[in-house]
Amino acid sequence: MAEIEVKDLCKEFTTYVRGHGLAGSVGSLLSRNRTVRKAVNHVGFIVEKGEMVGYVGPNGAGKSTTIKMLTGILYPTSGTVRVCGLCPSKDRKHNLMHIGTVFGQRTQLWWDLPLIESLELLRYIYKVSTKSYKENIERFCDILDIDEFMQTPVRQLSLGQRMRGDLAAALLHDPDILYLDEPTIGLDVVAKERIRLFIAELNRERKTTVVLTTHDLTDIGTLCRRIIIIDTGRIIYDGPVEEIRKRFGSESSLLVVFKEEPRGLSLQDAEEIVVDGLQARIRFDRRRIAASDLIGALLKEYPVSDLTIEDTSLERIIREIYLEGKLDAGLS
Ligand SMILES: Nc1ncnc2c1ncn2[C@@H]1O[C@H](COP(=O)(O)OP(=O)(O)OP(=O)(O)O)[C@@H](O)[C@H]1O
Numbered sequence: 001m002a003e004i005e006v007k008d009l010c011k012e013f014t015t016y017v018r019g020h021g022l023a024g025s026v027g028s029l030l031s032r033n034r035t036v037r038k039a040v041n042h043v044g045f046i047v048e049k050g051e052m053v054g055y056v057g058p059n060g061a062g063k064s065t066t067i068k069m070l071t072g073i074l075y076p077t078s079g080t081v082r083v084c085g086l087c088p089s090k091d092r093k094h095n096l097m098h099i100g101t102v103f104g105q106r107t108q109l110w111w112d113l114p115l116i117e118s119l120e121l122l123r124y125i126y127k128v129s130t131k132s133y134k135e136n137i138e139r140f141c142d143i144l145d146i147d148e149f150m151q152t153p154v155r156q157l158s159l160g161q162r163m164r165g166d167l168a169a170a171l172l173h174d175p176d177i178l179y180l181d182e183p184t185i186g187l188d189v190v191a192k193e194r195i196r197l198f199i200a201e202l203n204r205e206r207k208t209t210v211v212l213t214t215h216d217l218t219d220i221g222t223l224c225r226r227i228i229i230i231d232t233g234r235i236i237y238d239g240p241v242e243e244i245r246k247r248f249g250s251e252s253s254l255l256v257v258f259k260e261e262p263r264g265l266s267l268q269d270a271e272e273i274v275v276d277g278l279q280a281r282i283r284f285d286r287r288r289i290a291a292s293d294l295i296g297a298l299l300k301e302y303p304v305s306d307l308t309i310e311d312t313s314l315e316r317i318i319r320e321i322y323l324e325g326k327l328d329a330g331l332s
């Protein structure tokens with residue numbers, strides 16, 4: 001049995017829009033403008049034990065709504081969710097024993113209590129044995145360094161500290177699945193890296209299944225082999241990250257610094273050339289021409305003082321997929 005099974009899942013939100021001004025608000029008592037938004041639209045996927053899946057998409061795509069249905073916070077409008085054999089929205093209590101959640105945008109810790117007291121409370125709620133509690137706290141102190149701020153009220157923690165505290169809280173009861181909704185949002189590069197290392201280790205050592213929502217594609221690139229891309233409530237890609245890179249990442253750029261201004265610079269087989277004084281960015285498709293051939297052609301005609309090759313980042317590929325609907329043309 002797969003650990004997470006989502007079938008034909010839909011979530012609709014109904015909102016009522018009022019008219020403008022006084023007449024509008026009086027009028028709205030009588031007839032409100034009803035709009036139904038399909039936040040999640042016939043979504044389906046399966047996640048096996050121990051997988052790390054990136055769930056990405058532009059703002060408003062339906063990521064958080066999906067995660068909330070997986071955790072049981074929201075009821076689906078239609079479709080089914082099964083997590084460890086349970087229906088999360090109907091069997092919330094049992095489901096909570098199997099899962100840990102971190103919502104980067106908002107803490108689950110008690111704002112006014114020192115971190116340690118939040119953890120104590122959670123230990124009680126989840127009925128964590130004294131032995132596992134001790135072991136886990138030691139482990140979190142070791143890897144996440146939370147001992148530095150154990151006695152500090154959560155409201156006084158920095159964002160990076162709070163996120164580490166949130167991770168500890170989510171994992172105190174050794175859940176099978178960890179849902180992370182933007183766990184690195186607002187963190188600096190070092191703090192992000194630290195969180196990534198921790199998640200990678202957790203998955204490696206405990207086989208914890210991880211579903212990760214993020215706008216930082218470095219998170220996905222370093223952690224996940226599989227990516228699900230969702231846009232306006234629908235899944236537009238579900239497969240290996242590598243496949244996306246292979247299909248759309250064949251474009252590279254040559255960054256060139258010339259010794260003198262390259263007048264009328266043109267190269268056969270280049271996709272695009274942008275010249276700025278002594279520098280130029282030459283975009284090319286490695287399926288059409290090898291970098292070495294392009295460089296050879298360039299050096300034959302122009303005096304060059306420096307050269308670097310830049311591969312298309314996952315970030316750029318995904319941006320193009322969002323903006324240009326590249327997938328329609330490329331994968332389906
Ligand atoms: N409680 C709600 N009531 C009404 N509409 C909602 C509610 N929650 C979400 N929505 C709408 O559903 C859509 C999906 O929202 P969701 O929060 O799932 O997006 P997201 O992919 O997580 O975006 P982001 O990257 O900005 O976090 C949006 O259009 C949002 O406005």
Ligand SMILES: [Mg+2]
Binds near residue numbers: 063064065181
């Ligand atoms: Mg969200």
